[in-house]
Amino acid sequence: MKFERAVVIGAGAMGSGIAQVLSQAGIEVVLKDVKEEFVERGLKNIKRMYDSRVKKEVLTQAEADYHFGQIRGTTSYDELGQPDIVIEAALETIDVKLEIFKTLDKICPPSTILATNTSALSISEIASITKRPDKVVGMHFFNPAQTMKLVEVIPGVKTSDDTVKHAMKLCSEVIKKIPVRVKECPGFLVNRLLFPYMNEALYVLQEGASPQEVDEMVVKFGMPMGPFTLFDMTGIDICAHVNSFLYKEYGPRFEPSPLLDKLVAHGCLGQKTGSGFYSHEEGNIPQKGEAKKVNPKLEQIIKEANSVKSFQRSSKKIDAHRIILPMFNEALYALQEEVVTASDIDVGMQWGCGMKRGILSLAEEKGLEWCLSEIEGHHKELGERFRPSWYLKKLVRAGLRDFSQLLPEPVAVR
Ligand SMILES: NC(=O)c1ccc[n+]([C@@H]2O[C@H](COP(=O)([O-])OP(=O)(O)OC[C@H]3O[C@@H](n4cnc5c(N)ncnc54)[C@H](O)[C@@H]3O)[C@@H](O)[C@H]2O)c1
Structure with missing residues (x-):
């Protein structure tokens, strides 16, 4: 199967990154969103990504202009053409995705692969709204899609082996990513493994460790950043949501510490609100070599979390x-x-x-x-x-x- 034409649905953070990656591989891309202004914002972001590649001398200006010119924005389903693949990266809401896939199934050629970049919704459920569940597959890119190499390729119950092979091939041979095939399960692979670790770090904090101490400990161990730095970057509300979703699906192994919900109740959502585990307000941002400043409210919030439910403390030194x-x-x-x-x-x-x-x-x-x-x-x-x-x-x-x-x-x- 050749990949010459693609459609990306949703011109947000992920959709624009995916469109950039596809276009740089020589694929013609139609980028669709619901409003002109969202399409424009997506295209602007892609232009910025190309500008930065020129600056870093990864591409010449002429190459960047050519690839950027491969992308066409639209708000209309009538202008999707005859894509080989559609990658959907719209809102993470099942009703929105079902509506999109129902429409795509009607208007795309029968051979078109329909992929979703969902982080947590069921691929099989999304496929079930179409008459081609064998051609529906999860392709979970990581943020930012233009730089992160991994793509989880997730077949639904009825996805054919051919569709999976084509999706894997698109990733490895055409867009030069690293795909891994993952059986459909809550959290797929990376989030499923990451969250028990992140959650345990929360309990360790409840037992008296400090965020800096834990972050430093795991960085020494080989993680690229500590869990509390990652919580603040990702958004504490988003992590709280994923944590409780995984708990609902897998049970006691994922029992969430109440700490994230308490932080959310205090409006401490991480970098985006200026405070999470650390303080991110201007004046508190550490200079190179300086330690990060902990959110001054954290001690009180941990006390509140500790009073929600009794929990066992370890007799061992935290490591x-x-x-x-x-x-x-x-x-x-x-x-x-x-x-x-x-x-x-x-x-x-x-x-x-x-x-x-x-x-x-x-x-x-x-x-x-x-x-x-x-x-x-x-x-x-x-x-x-x-x-x-x-x-x-x-x-x-x-x-x-x-x-x-x-x-x-x-x-x-x-
Ligand atoms: N942000 C991440 O870190 C990340 C990582 C992996 C996967 N994802 C998944 O990717 C998807 C998109 O996430 P995002 O962070 O880019 O969100 P975003 O909010 O930045 O962008 C979503 C875009 O989809 C558009 N949209 C909404 N409904 C639409 C429709 N019916 N048709 C076309 N466009 C529509 C919105 O206008 C918006 O521009 C979600 O399913 C998310 O779970 C996100």
Whole structure:
């Protein structure tokens, strides 16, 4: 299958990034939004991305002009042409997506692949509104789409293998991204593994650690930034929403600390409101080498969170392993459910979250037996957040030391 023409639905942060990436690969793109001003804003953002590539000497001005000229904005479904693929990046609301896919199914040629960039909605449900569920697939790009390499490719229940192969090929060969195939499950791969780690960091704060201490600890361990820096960057309201969504889907392993909801109630949503775990107000932004300033309200907010519900405290000194192990344990649950292959777990966490080394490779270094015994110790003391996956126990009993021993045949087309 050739990818010569694409449509991107939604000209917001993700849609404009995806349109830029497609156009730079030589694909003609129609960028659709609901209002002219949104289309214009999207095109302006793309122009800015191209300008920055020229500045960095990645592209010449002529190349940038040519690629930018491949993108046409519209507000009308009548102007989508005959796309090989549509990538939808509109609002994260199921009704909006169902309406869009119903319309796309009616107007696009039968061969067109319909992809959604949803972060959490069901691919199978979105596919079910169309008469071509075999051609509907999740393509979850990361923000910013123009620089982040990872794309999670998520088949729904009825997605054909061909559609998945084409989506993987588009990513790896045409737009030069790194795709991983992920079985449809809440949080897909990266968010599913990231949130138990982020959540555990919250409990550690409730036990008395400071955000700087935890952030520094995990950065030393190999994370690109600490969880509290990431909470503030992503938006605490968004993280609270994802946390409770995953809890609803997976149960006690994801029991959220009440801390995020308390911060939201105080209007501390992170960088966008000037305060979250840290203070981001002008005058409080640290100069190079200076420590970040903690939100002065945080101590009081933690006290409030601690009074919501009693919780177990660890008898051990807080360390990075306590925070990272829930990510590893969840990776083993994902393997247990055959959501993803072992090698793709490490690829996903490296390219989707910037970890210097994959979580499985870090665990191999410590030894799986050691990891299991730590998880079991925390499970005894701290409860269900640390219930070990039976798959991990099985691997330990089998004496497995190296996840490469589990690798299936390499996937023909990544
Ligand atoms: N922002 C992220 O970090 C991120 C990462 C991965 C995936 N996503 C997903 O990507 C999608 C878009 O997210 P975003 O951050 O770009 O949102 P955004 O709010 O920046 O942009 C959404 C755009 O979609 C437009 N839109 C709304 N309804 C539409 C319709 N019916 N037809 C066409 N356009 C419509 C809006 O006008 C807006 O311009 C969501 O599903 C989100 O969950 C977001």
